[in-house]
Amino acid sequence: MLDDLDRGLIHALHLDGRAPFSRIAAVLGVSAQTIARRYARLRTEASLRVVGLTDPHQAGRTQWLVRLTATARSAQDLAHSLVRRPDTSWVKLASGGTEIVAVIHAPTDASGANSLLLHDIPRTGGITAVSAHCLLHMYLGGPTNWRRSADALDAEQSRVLREAAGSGSGVVPRQPGPADAELLAALEKDGRVGQGELARVTGWSPATVARRLAELRAGGALFFDVEVDAGLFGVNTRALLWMSVRPADLDRVATALSGHDELAFVAATTGPTNLVAQALCRDPADLHRYLTHRLGSLTAVHTLETSPVLRNLKAASPSLTGLPPRVDRRERGRG
Incomplete structure (x- = not known):
């Protein structure tokens, strides 16, 4: 470490x-x-x-x-x-x-x-x-740092x-x-x-x-x-999150997600899922807690597909x- x-x-x-x-x-x-x-x-x-x-x-x-x-x-x-x-x-x-x-x-x-x-x-x-x-638009990523690698x-x-x-x-x-x-x-x-x-x-x-x-x-x-290597920050579980959000709620939801420490990338996209994010978590249990509590509290997210990296x-x-x-x-x- x-x-x-x-x-x-x-x-x-x-x-x-x-x-x-x-x-x-x-x-x-x-x-x-x-x-x-x-x-x-x-x-x-x-x-x-x-x-x-x-x-x-x-x-x-x-x-x-x-x-x-x-x-x-x-x-x-x-x-x-x-x-x-x-x-x-x-x-x-x-x-x-x-x-x-x-x-x-x-x-x-x-x-x-x-x-x-x-x-x-x-x-x-x-x-x-x-x-x-x-x-279409990047809310988190590019020149914006993942908070857990830039908090010292x-x-x-x-x-x-x-x-x-x-x-x-x-x-x-x-x-x-x-x-x-x-x-x-x-x-x-x-x-x-x-x-x-x-x-x-x-x-x-x-x-x-x-x-x-x-x-x-x-x-x-x-x-x-x-x-x-994000593993040196305690990250052992990575996942891409493909979400579908009502267009009227997209900017609000994406802005909220960009403030989540568990996420390193958030962007609006074209396609059947119009919002994508990358989660960096300690382990599968940590990812589950994030999905069911923090992300789960955003009721405007209608569908979610999780792809482990x-x-x-x-x-x-x-x-x-x-x-x-x-x-x-x-x-x-x-x-």
């Missing part, structure tokens, strides 16, 4: 994924060398990873939550074919290993061959059902880190464009990569790199996600860099 310093470091990275170790160390009252050592250990032992991600709307992308049901023999191959695609994230095996759930990022204008969400899926008779749900710092410590992260006064926000492709690709692989390396891969000066980063972050076009094969970043060939248990607390 994590100690207080580990939790403080992870919380600090949630607030500012590129914060210098010296700043985090000053907030936590230890040396920069200690923070650097802890960060290296957590990368090895807890699958800790900071990734830079673009806001899909500002980047001209639509996110689709795709569910594939397959025979047990075909499910593993189908899942790993989705893992290998550069336009996917949050690939999961669920429901006893016969269901694959993934987020596919597609151009919003739906132009070109990539508009076919399920291209490059192996041709097999093992697929028994397919559904695709467009993510007090208000003053959080204020210092937030102010430093947003200290680019006078910076004009900008949306990502074609010229930013190399910069964003490098941050997708490692959100903490140094500015010297970013200057090398982009061909820009370090000053230009710093300015572009500040401009993209200022408008929310670029944010930094923290992936970490067995494995996370791919996390938030579409990049394959750093992912082991088979199973990756990383959870940032969303998706």
Whole structure:
């Protein structure tokens, strides 16, 4: 399990994924060398990873939550074919290993061959059902942290880190464009990569790199996600919750759910179930208590389907860099 310093470091990275170790160390009252050592250990032992991600709307992308049901023999191959695609994230095996759930990022204008969400899926008779749900609005997830992985710092410590992260006064926000492709690709692989390396891969000066980063972050076009093994926070049971809510109640219910500590992701979608969430609980009994008490108290939820998540094969970043060939248990607390 994590100690207080580990939790403080992870919380600090949630607030500012590129914060210098010296700043985090000053907030936590230890040396920069200690923070650097802890960060290296957590990368090895807890699958800790900071990734830079673009806001899909500002980047001209639509996110689709795709569910594939397959025979047990075909499910593993189908899942790993989705893992290998550069336009996917949050690939999961669920429901006893016969269901694959993934987020596919597609151009919003739906132009070109990539508009076919399920291209490059192996041709097999093992697929028994397919559904695709467009993510209409995210209430919890993305740049919003799962509370239980970001509850170690007090208000003053959080204020210092937030102010430093947003200290680019006078910076004009900008949306990502074609010229930013190399910069964003490098941050997708490692959100903490140094500015010297970013200057090398982009061909820009370090000053230009710093300015572009500040401009993209200022408008929310670029944010930094923290992936970490949720099992180290006591999570042993994960489940996707597919809910049907009357449209007039949807915003109210989703807003209420986004305040539940047990949930790491809440989004409105298209489809017969119009609200999806991910629950991270200690064990099956803890999940049962959540479903029957907290979620059960919301009478506007008319139907509920619970899909236990067995494995996370791919996390938030579409990049394959750093992912082991088979199973990756990383959870940032969303998706």
